[in-house]
Amino acid sequence: NEMKGVYSSPDQLHYRALKKALFRGHPVYSVDSGGDPRAIPSLTYEAFAAFHQTYYHPSNARIYVYADETQLPLEQRLALLEQWLGEFEANEAALDETIPWQPLETEPYEVSEGYPVDAAASSAHTQFVTLGWLFPPTPLDAKTKLALNILNDLLLGKPSSALQKPLLESKLGASVVGGGYGASLQQAAFSIGLKGVADGEVHKQQVVELILKSLDEIGATGFADEAVEASMNTAEFRLRAASASPMKGLSYMMGAMSEWTYGRDPIEPLRFEAALAELRSEVEASGGEVFVRLLRSYVLENNHRVTLTLRPKPDLGAELQAAEEEELAQVRSSLSAAELKALQEETKALRAAQAAPDDPADLARLPVLSTSDLDTAFKTIPIATDKLSFGDGRTASLLAHELPTDGLVYLNVGIDMSGLPLDDVPYVPLLTQMMSQLGTDSTSELAFSRRVGASTGGLGVSTLTSAKPGSQNSAGRPDEMAAYLLLSGRATAAKAEQLFELAAQMLTATNLDNRDRAIEMLKAAISRDEAAVVSS
DSSP: OHHHHHHTOHHHHHHHHHHHHHTTTOTTTTSOTTOOTTTGGGOOHHHHHHHHHHHTSGGGOOOOOOOOTTTSOHHHHHHHHHHHHTTSOOOGGGGOOOOOOOOOOSSOEEEEEEEEOOTTSGGGGEEEEEEEEEOOSSOOOHHHHHHHHHHHHHHHSSTTSTTHHHHHHHTSSSEEEEEEEEOSSSSOEEEEEEEEEESSHHHHHHHHHHHHHHHHHHHHHOOOHHHHHHHHHHHHHHHHHGGGSTTHHHHHHHHHHHHHTTTSOTTGGGOHHHHHHHHHHHHHHHTTHHHHHHHIIIIITOOOEEEEEEEEETTHHHHHHHHHHHHHHHHHHHSOHHHHHHHHHHHHHHHHHHHSOOOHHHHHHSOOOOGGGSOOSOOOOOOEEEEEEOSSSOEEEEEEOOOOOTTEEEEEEEEEOTTSOGGGGGGHHHHHHHHHHSOBSSSOHHHHHHHHHHHOSOEEEEEEEEEOTTOOOOTTOGGGEEEEEEEEEEEEGGGHHHHHHHHHHHHHOBOTTOHHHHHHHHHHHHHHHHHHHHHO
């Protein structure tokens, strides 16, 4: 039932169909790790248990510990692991880390699939059209991965980016899909497309031609120096900000797992300084040509290119349901009366076992945290308060916190929305998106986004709601809730002044007259909401 829910989402179906199309015939990546609902009924308990015992065995585990040596010395860590793992025998089958590489196709190819859709939905006559490229079957070094991430930002990082802009402005679809550069699997790929495209071959070809034409033009003209500097700064800031995050241990683990899972060096993703310095040196010498070469090598001159079309099929859901019922009827007819009775009794026993409370003795074996495990020391956050005066009688509270942030400055500006009429509340999400993306009255969307990228680690507008101090957190008492329009940004201390200047422009001079972009945003929001409703 869970996977049926997943397979009812067109976006999920698109993601799975794209991976299957890129890795057609692959023993791992062409199948669904969550299970295709059509295949799950054929899974036997014995096969399920054998798979679990092999691959969910400690021999197949990657164990990562992030702790201060004074808090958990190495000897204690190893003793703890020995306590838990000493009872298991090594499983040689689980030690096989080999996932085969996918050989590249020599010619582009096409794949077309259908997705179930409600005939009355607005998406009933729209399709997904996506182009995907699979990268060569060889590991990528740290510098190349970093450069490909920056290339992806240049192409798709913002609505004004080189590839996303023509796709959005074409009005051929509701929103961009595909995700761009992806390296979460052993073999990297690049994909881009549109959803909400009018059904039919003509519209499909228009999208394909637009993507290829746009990529060719980018390959011929390259990237502006300002765009390259902004994307380089964004990438560097993201790398350095991880070490200042309270979740840095988790961030380091995810970076390590991206290589460790495939039998490669888990420490390499953490050593970004050398790769960053080498890439900066190349960019200083060759500018944006560094990224154009990557675009040509991995995309433009790569013949392993699939055109995936996911078309609406209003009758598909009923067809799948009928096929399942027919299969179940065949199974039922193959059982004798005694076998059917035994199956019914087994099902009753299973449901009774599932509903029964757990044995207290079993629960006692589970490790749990107690209040004594919590740090009782009260952490005092330093705070300095002041008042800002606007010269017309209006003031604002200023709160400053001196914290260890590795030289980064974080800015939050909260504007009270409690006086906003309820009729205007539904428009707030659109307002925050427009303020974050549309540039200002004097600076274009493209130029403003480049200034933000070159000077900050990000700047945007969102909303914040919380209970007022001393309230009862009651949903039935809206007067006890506080709501704010929240502008958030971050920058290095050396660029704090630019951060404040850009924040002021975003708050006071956003170009809210761009009707076309507002409509594009609304169409994308409608598409997301419809997909969310369908999948739920």
